[in-house]
Amino acid sequence: MAISFAETNLVCLSAFGETVTYTPASGTAASISGIVDRSTDSEQELGSPYLRLFIAVADLAATPALGDGVTIGAVNYVVVKVSLDSGGGAWLLLKVSA
Numbered sequence: 001m002a003i004s005f006a007e008t009n010l011v012c013l014s015a016f017g018e019t020v021t022y023t024p025a026s027g028t029a030a031s032i033s034g035i036v037d038r039s040t041d042s043e044q045e046l047g048s049p050y051l052r053l054f055i056a057v058a059d060l061a062a063t064p065a066l067g068d069g070v071t072i073g074a075v076n077y078v079v080v081k082v083s084l085d086s087g088g089g090a091w092l093l094l095k096v097s098a
Helices: 005-016
Strands: 018-023 030-037 050-056 069-072 075-084 089-096
Touching: 005 030, 005 050, 018 050, 030 069, 050 069, 050 075
Parallel strands: none
Antiparallel strands: 018 030, 018 069, 030 050, 050 089, 069 075, 075 089
């Protein structure tokens, strides 16, 4: 029995996700699961202000948008790019907040 792309996203989030706080520019903060990814050369550089985060859009009250905030551990980030996938997930490019 094949599983859908959406189901695969949820399995991956369950297995590899960590709790992050997502704060929309206009709305209430929510604790959700996300997969942190530092796979590009520029993201792996020591002190890089960027990272990518994979989330399930259904975990949010609204579609993620530029300028939303994300807290991972004690570090605050701002969403600078959103890439939605067909399975209900989203890759967010994050930059450390100034």
